[in-house]
Amino acid sequence: MKKQDVATPLVDIRNLTFRRGERVIYDDMSMQFMRGKVTAIMGPSGIGKTTLLRLIGGQLKPDQGHIWFDGQDIPTLPRSALYQARKRMSMLFQSGALFSDMSVFDNVAFPIREHTKLPEQIIRMMVLMKLEAVGLRGARDLMPAELSGGMARRAALARAIALDPQLIMYDEPFAGQDPISMGVIVRLIRSLNDALGLTSIVVSHDVNEVMSIADYVYVVAERRVIGHGTPEQLRQHESPLVQQFLQGLADGPVPFHFKAADYATELMEINS
Amino acid sequence: MLDKLQQIGASTLATVQGFGRATLMLLGALWGRPRFVKAWPLYIKQFYVVGVQSLLIILVSGLFIGMVLALQGYTVLSKFGAEQMLGPLVALSLLRELGPVVTALLFAGRAGSALTAEIGLMKATEQLSGMEMMAVDPLRRIIAPRLWAGIVCMPMLAIIFTAVGILGGHLVGVDWLGVDAGGYWSAMQANVDLQQDVYNGVIKSIVFAIVVTVIALHKGYDAVPTSEGISRATTQTVVTASLAVLGFDFVLTAVMFGG
Amino acid sequence: MTTRKLEIFVGAFVVIAIAALMLLALKVANTGVTGSDQSYKLYAKFDNIGGLKPRSPVKVGGVVVGRVASIQLDPTQFQPVVTLEISSNYSNFPETSSLAILTSGLLGEQYIGLQPGFVDENVEILADGDHIEDTKSAIVLEELIGQFLFNRGNQ
Numbered sequence: 001m002k003k004q005d006v007a008t009p010l011v012d013i014r015n016l017t018f019r020r021g022e023r024v025i026y027d028d029m030s031m032q033f034m035r036g037k038v039t040a041i042m043g044p045s046g047i048g049k050t051t052l053l054r055l056i057g058g059q060l061k062p063d064q065g066h067i068w069f070d071g072q073d074i075p076t077l078p079r080s081a082l083y084q085a086r087k088r089m090s091m092l093f094q095s096g097a098l099f100s101d102m103s104v105f106d107n108v109a110f111p112i113r114e115h116t117k118l119p120e121q122i123i124r125m126m127v128l129m130k131l132e133a134v135g136l137r138g139a140r141d142l143m144p145a146e147l148s149g150g151m152a153r154r155a156a157l158a159r160a161i162a163l164d165p166q167l168i169m170y171d172e173p174f175a176g177q178d179p180i181s182m183g184v185i186v187r188l189i190r191s192l193n194d195a196l197g198l199t200s201i202v203v204s205h206d207v208n209e210v211m212s213i214a215d216y217v218y219v220v221a222e223r224r225v226i227g228h229g230t231p232e233q234l235r236q237h238e239s240p241l242v243q244q245f246l247q248g249l250a251d252g253p254v255p256f257h258f259k260a261a262d263y264a265t266e267l268m269e270i271n272s
Numbered sequence: 273m274l275d276k277l278q279q280i281g282a283s284t285l286a287t288v289q290g291f292g293r294a295t296l297m298l299l300g301a302l303w304g305r306p307r308f309v310k311a312w313p314l315y316i317k318q319f320y321v322v323g324v325q326s327l328l329i330i331l332v333s334g335l336f337i338g339m340v341l342a343l344q345g346y347t348v349l350s351k352f353g354a355e356q357m358l359g360p361l362v363a364l365s366l367l368r369e370l371g372p373v374v375t376a377l378l379f380a381g382r383a384g385s386a387l388t389a390e391i392g393l394m395k396a397t398e399q400l401s402g403m404e405m406m407a408v409d410p411l412r413r414i415i416a417p418r419l420w421a422g423i424v425c426m427p428m429l430a431i432i433f434t435a436v437g438i439l440g441g442h443l444v445g446v447d448w449l450g451v452d453a454g455g456y457w458s459a460m461q462a463n464v465d466l467q468q469d470v471y472n473g474v475i476k477s478i479v480f481a482i483v484v485t486v487i488a489l490h491k492g493y494d495a496v497p498t499s500e501g502i503s504r505a506t507t508q509t510v511v512t513a514s515l516a517v518l519g520f521d522f523v524l525t526a527v528m529f530g531g
Numbered sequence: 532m533t534t535r536k537l538e539i540f541v542g543a544f545v546v547i548a549i550a551a552l553m554l555l556a557l558k559v560a561n562t563g564v565t566g567s568d569q570s571y572k573l574y575a576k577f578d579n580i581g582g583l584k585p586r587s588p589v590k591v592g593g594v595v596v597g598r599v600a601s602i603q604l605d606p607t608q609f610q611p612v613v614t615l616e617i618s619s620n621y622s623n624f625p626e627t628s629s630l631a632i633l634t635s636g637l638l639g640e641q642y643i644g645l646q647p648g649f650v651d652e653n654v655e656i657l658a659d660g661d662h663i664e665d666t667k668s669a670i671v672l673e674e675l676i677g678q679f680l681f682n683r684g685n686q
Binding site: 317320323324367429434435461470 | 551
């Protein structure tokens with residue numbers, strides 16, 4: 001890798017505006033994701049973090065703005081070029097999204113078999129190596145239905161790195177995991193990123209886990225980025241919304257009470 | 273009042289949109305040369321799931337319908353002393369109408385709903401999205417094999433249904449009710465025409481196969497990815513496909529046998 | 532299940548389907564005359580064709596030798612003209628043969644009965660495109676009843 005490559009972002013989002021029907025999800029948002037780094041996107045639920053990953057992957061088209069991936073503007077690519085670009089990125093879905101009718105081995109081998117003409121022995125070696133990296137080499141003949149949630153996610157991770165992509169996107173990888181599985185995933189995201197020279201984008205709202213492995217963090221709320229920086233910089237950020245989010249405060253700029261009429265008046269109403 | 277009109281207009285537009293999406297899905301699945309050699313195991317698996325696993329219900333239903341036709345037909349024909357027409361009665365009913373239509377209805381209920389549920393579930397567990405992100409076209413890999421399996425297997429099932437029904441009619445008519453065996457077959461041969469009856473029946477079942485399979489796949493592909501959405505899509509497949517089959521049956525019958 | 536096992540099952544399924552199709556095509560339908568290829572055409576005029584339909588059989592002594600191809604109305608003489616398609620296996624009917632429209636059974640469908648005529652040196656053999664002159668029309672029930680009543684009336 002050339003020295004100047006390290007300094008340029010692999011994914012560069014500029015002036016992104018995206019609407020779903022009447023609702024504006026993102027309004028003139030810009031973010032950069034540096035090569036070789038783990039960048040996190042955090043924010044309250046429901047603001048559309050998964051949508052952002054889909055936009056980067058080209059499954060959705062923005063209303064305005066550019067999404068540069070390694071020099072190519074994703075929304076403008078024709079179908080065949082988009083498929084070529086997708087071969088260099090992978091996504092780890094919240095549920096793992098393993099193909100339920102194939103074994104773990106076949107799941108990991110799937111992208112290799114689809115996109116290359118490598119002989120089966122080479123494929124076997126590659127699959128075993130990827131499974132070893134996530135610690136599931138012994139589970140390769142199990143079916144997805146026989147795996148626990150954490151194991152399914154690890155298997156899906158092995159599949160995601162099967163073709164050695166440049167970019168890997170994680171959609172809520174820590175959601176609903178027990179502490180051990182959580183620890184495993186946290187360790188894997190960091191070690192794979194460094195060992196394979198990947199660029200990782202982690203979408204999550206698990207603050208502690210994310211802050212422990214991220215090189216750079218974006219906090220997204222109210223349709224734009226409200227704070228960004230390294231984890232240390234972010235902890236000192238002055239925005240009260242960022243602080244409420246990072247510290248997990250029940251009440252603050254995002255209020256505890258859903259909008260309602262005056263409490264005393266509602267309680268005392270005789271004709272309700 | 274205006275609300276009702278608006279609702280009707282909106283649902284009509286939604287239906288037309290649905291047709292459009294179904295056509296786009298169909299074109300996407302058929303476009304491009306099918307890589308048969310590489311994808312062969314996928315096709316075989318779908319032929320098994322869609323065709324072979326429907327065989328039992330088709331055989332049993334065909335047998336029973338043939339037997340019932342013979343029973344009922346005999347009761348009426350014997351009043352006119354026309355028992356020897358039992359063969360043509362059973363054969364023509366099955367070849368022209370019951371074979372293609374009942375097979376299509378059973379197929380929609382069994383294989384059609386299974387297809388919708390399977391694809392809807394794949395959509396809900398993000399397997400289709402995952403495939404797209406891995407630069408594999410889910411239309412070619414998932415939809416196309418199932419589409420071809422439905423279109424090829426259903427006419428075969430209809431032919432088997434008809435043949436078993438005629439044999440069932442023979443079982444009841446000849447072995448049980450005493451119609452002359454030679455008469456059963458020779459009257460049939462004198463009254464059943466290869467082009468008019470057999471081929472037209474096959475053409476009907478091919479049309480029905482396309483209709484049922486496309487509806488089943490489209491409903492699954494378009495389903496709302498929740499458990500409620502999938503169950504609704506599955507019911508819609510059975511209802512819509514059944515109604516479409518009966519509608520097309522009327523049109524085809526009028527064209528083929530209207531005279 | 533392995534691909535090999537699936538292939539066996541699917542293959543068996545296809546074999547059953549083909550067997551069913553064979554059953555239907557051979558035992559159920561009549562791939563008889565003019566299901567085969569060679570045939571030649573003859574024309575005949577009748578006064579009344581009764582219930583004769585296209586594809587009605589042409590029989591000699593009860594054996595099917597051909598089918599009615601089409602029935603048209605002669606525009607100048609207003610007589611029905613029937614086109615017969617006879618199998619080439621039976622290609623030596625003399626021109627003195629006669630045609631009659633008969634009914635099979637009491638309520639059955641109508642067919643054309645061909646009665647071969649006599650043969651001597653002057654009589655030609657019917658070939659493709661020839662006309663048969665000697666024809667008897669279908670029996671119309673009303674005329675029959677009328678005749679019967681007329682005969683009764685004369686007694």
